[in-house]
Amino acid sequence: MRLIPMLLLLLVVFSENSHAQLISRTADGFTLPVAPPEGAGFYKSRGFRAGGHLGEDWVTDGGSDKGLGRPVYAIGNGVVVLARDVRVAWGNVVVIRHSWIENRQLKFADSLYAHLDRISVREGQQISKGQQVGTIGTNHGMYPPHLHFEIHRDLSIGVNHAAGTRDLRSYWLPTEFIMARRQLAGGGRNVPTPSANFLLPTADHPWSLGHFWRNSKKSTHGKSAKSSSSASNHSGSTSQKARSPSTWKVNRYTDH
């Protein structure tokens, strides 16, 4: 009688190691990634804009310098599908795949946390709402300290904005998504979850880099780089270099 549960356990362990199926625990609600639940002491220096800035930048009140090293938290239960330094405009990035039940349907989305100073989770790790995933950073000195935060409807995006449409068909408005789903029924269930297969911007995929930078240059966000000392910018790094006596080292992308 005791042998059968043992065998079942072995089978479960074996199948988890085979990477055949990703599992995530459904969210019981979502919370802000900085100073949860209300984000006290932080504000959004830039919001989402279709075709431009595809997430939100969160900085501390009273100067973004103070944000460096502050904790960044998972917005909900999920499984870590990316946790590494992908360099270029991203730096240290964590992506968490979330499942939740809404209108009796199982839904999925990815949350993305970029420019981290440190990463404190690993790929494949199950994570709970409010658990720390890393700390706010500068992407190796490229930007003033801030959290760049996105939520993806399209699970193929990862760090490759060229993989989805650059609008609300592929993205959620991050804060609005969270505020509409503070408390969810049906949380805490383990459910089969699509595994991730992101294209990463490495030297092996130069076309991906090309897409990224071409799109960045089309963005108009560079215009705001001079006037906003606290707001940071992926796309403004080139124009900051040319126009602003910023104390920040910019565009280290070319340095490595």
Ligand SMILES: [Zn+2]
């Ligand atoms: Zn940003």
